[in-house]
């Protein structure tokens with residue numbers, strides 16, 4: 001659905017067809033079927049985006065898809081995680097960042113096969129994806145998990161009530177690193 005917002009229905013159809021994922025055309029897997037969407041499929045969608053729109057174009061789109069995905073996740077899991085409750089919304093920004101990162105990481109660890117470890121330092125949060133669906137079985141010269149970067153950017157934007165943060169993927173399993181690591185500066189840019 002996030003992808004549909006960014007490249008339109010016909011764009012999604014074209015990507016699915018090229019990826020030989022015709023079974024998903026106008027028939028997206030539901031969130032109620034846990035783990036119905038394999039790592040192979042997630043990764044294939046990323047590489048197919050790059051194939052259709054070129055490496056740079058595809059990666060830019062993946063970032064935007066990640067951003068638009070966030071609201072669907074929030075709708076599905078927000079209240080269960082307590083993120084949409086007033087008590088959470090009233091916390092200070094540093095506390096929200098701390099609690100939000102942990103809660104969001106737990107969501108992946110409990111409901112998907114993606115493994116996330118959150119490491120917190122004074123000024124930064126390190127979001128280590130130890131088993132990553134986005135670059136699953138891919139090889140690249142630079143970090144390629146743009147969808148995760150977009151998702152975190154949007155999560156931070158929402159969490160802070162409209163602030164923009166520096167979010168950068170510094171390491172990627174596809175490049176031979178041991179984790180896909182996304183670094184978040186705790187101080188917003190704006």
Ligand SMILES: [Zn+2]
Pocket residue numbers: 129132133134135136144145172173174180
């Ligand atoms: Zn990755």
